[in-house]
Amino acid sequence: MDTVSATATPNVSQGDAAALVALALQRTKNKAGEPRTRARMSYKTFRRLTGRRIGGxxxxxxxxAEMMNLGWLMVRMPSAYGxxxxxxxxxxxxxxxxxxxxxxxxxxxxxxxxALDIARQELGEHGHVGKSTNAYAAPIPRKKPGAMDK
Known part of the structure; x- marks a missing residue:
C-alpha cells in the first residue's frame, strides 16, 4: 500500500476513518490470541489507512467522538496514537x-x-513534571500533616 503524501486529500470521512481504525484495533490480538484492550497506531499507519492526518x-x-461511539478512547502521543x-x-x-x-x-x-506548590514539588521529585513546566529551581518546603492545623 502506498503512503499518503502530506498534502493528500482525505479519502474517507471521519466516521469511516474511525471505523477503519476500530477494525484494525479489534483485529489486533495479544500473544494468547485475545483482543487487546489497548494499542498504539503510528501516524504513518493512520495516514495509510485513512488518507488523513489528525489535524485541528x-x-x-x-x-x-466517533471512536468513543465505537468503544475506543484515543490519546495523541509523540510518535503515535494510543x-x-x-x-x-x-x-x-x-x-x-x-x-x-x-x-x-x-x-x-x-x-x-x-496546594499546587505541594503537587508540583511532589510531581517534580518523582520525575512527573517535565523541565519545561517545572519552574521551581529550589525545593519548596512541604508541611507535615498536622502542621497546617494552627
Whole structure:
C-alpha cells in the first residue's frame, strides 16, 4: 500500500476513518490470541489507512467522538496514537480523594496556591513534571500533616 503524501486529500470521512481504525484495533490480538484492550497506531499507519492526518481541534473532537461511539478512547502521543477500549476502564482501580486529603483541606481553606506548590514539588521529585513546566529551581518546603492545623 502506498503512503499518503502530506498534502493528500482525505479519502474517507471521519466516521469511516474511525471505523477503519476500530477494525484494525479489534483485529489486533495479544500473544494468547485475545483482543487487546489497548494499542498504539503510528501516524504513518493512520495516514495509510485513512488518507488523513489528525489535524485541528475540530477534527480531533469529531474523530474521538466517533471512536468513543465505537468503544475506543484515543490519546495523541509523540510518535503515535494510543487507543484504549473504553469498557476496560471499568476494571481499573478508582483513585479516591483521601490520596489528596491534605491538598483538599488547603483548597477548602482558600490556599489553592499552596496546594499546587505541594503537587508540583511532589510531581517534580518523582520525575512527573517535565523541565519545561517545572519552574521551581529550589525545593519548596512541604508541611507535615498536622502542621497546617494552627
Amino acid at each position: 481541534a475540530k477534527f480531533v473532537r469529531e474523530f474521538t 487507543f484504549v477500549r473504553a469498557a476496560s476502564l471499568d476494571k481499573w482501580q478508582l483513585t479516591k480523594s483521601d490520596a489528596v486529603a491534605q491538598e483538599l483541606k488547603l483548597i477548602n481553606e482558600g490556599a489553592v496556591a499552596e
